[in-house]
Amino acid sequence: MRILVVGAGAIGGYFGTRLLNAGRDVTFLVREGRAQRLRENGLTVHTPEGDLHVEKPSLVLSNEITTPFDLIVLSCKAYDLQGAMDSFAPAVGPDTAILPLLNGMAHLDALDARFDSANVLGGQCAIAATLNPQGEVVQMTDMHSMVIGERAGGHSARIEAIGAQLGGCGFDLSVSENVLQSMWDKWVFLATLATGTCLMRAPIRDILAAPGGEEVLRRLFLECQSIAADNDHPPGEATLERARSFFSDRESPMTASMLRDLENDAPIEADHIVGDLIARRRSKVEGASMLEVAYAHLKAYESRRAR
The missing domain is CATH 3.40.50.720 (NAD(P)-binding Rossmann-like Domain)
Structure with a gap:
């Protein structure tokens, strides 16, 4: 081949x-x-x-x-x-x-x-x-x-x-x-990691060490999870458990590659990973949307970089 x-x-x-x-x-x-x-x-x-x-x-x-x-x-x-x-x-x-x-x-x-x-x-x-x-x-x-x-x-x-x-x-x-489910599972996880670490400019362990940091990650993940369910691809319990464990690991040095790109003044995939996810939302968000705040943050970076 x-x-x-x-x-x-x-x-x-x-x-x-x-x-x-x-x-x-x-x-x-x-x-x-x-x-x-x-x-x-x-x-x-x-x-x-x-x-x-x-x-x-x-x-x-x-x-x-x-x-x-x-x-x-x-x-x-x-x-x-x-x-x-x-x-x-x-x-x-x-x-x-x-x-x-x-x-x-x-x-x-x-x-x-x-x-x-x-x-x-x-x-x-x-x-x-x-x-x-x-x-x-x-x-x-x-x-x-x-x-x-x-x-x-x-x-x-x-x-x-x-x-x-x-x-x-x-x-x-x-x-x-069921590869589409695998792709949605990764999208939910990655969108949470990218928006969380870019918004807070920090790896998981430092976000969790900050007052309210754990709640930020939790709300981002729930929003992403809800959009996947809107599109008939809700994460299964095993996927949810892995994500909960990952986003509560107080020793984790993990960031998204999007944060590394942002810190290096490089192009980012804001629209593809975050904007398109928001566009696929079907259910109403209770309260302020953390995902939309994070997306605005990424688009402001892109605007400043272009200017």
Whole structure:
């Protein structure tokens, strides 16, 4: 199976390297600047278990794509989605499967509008990773999972074949019969983490140490949970219990990557992760909406940054 990984940043670089290390046929679609650095230095991934290095990864520029790929793994930021679709469009054939690992749901609408919706799978990943100043991937914790599935639910020969390719590659893979529920579960969790840590400019442990901090996280989570229920994807009890434990851990140093982006004066996914979630609300909020306050905070940052 020919696999095209769109980008060689933190997410694409990590999972693509894991796939390469397991002998899969992987090519990275990159821009010229990234390609030049990778040609000179190779692709390095620092993990808690040790380093991985690919001396000469297979690279391609968009204008060099001549034939379709079997699987396209898409891991860009939401604000880069349009450009990413333009770049990998030449790699999409009638039987190409597109596996997006973006957060939220709005990207599915954009991909369906651009390509045949039958080509677009559901998927999500959980990993804390970043690029260091040398352009190397740094996995910050031992968490590295991926969930994939057919959006219509159930299993198919296609998803089983893709699962066989992605499985056994050094990260945790699940082939889900209800991948949309997994995507909603992550969205609820991530939106809470992103809005909470960005609004308070602090990791979980420091928010919990602040007067009223625990209540802020609780109210954000309940709002996000309620919107998922509005859309017929309420988190199950096991998911709720994990979230409650996570957001009450007074030793947790966790923040969202959105906070790191904000602190680095970088673009953020305010609309995709928070704004689109609010737009899908159906039930009335009792009292002030913490989620809307957090969204206003993020949009004010974007306005100031643009100015």
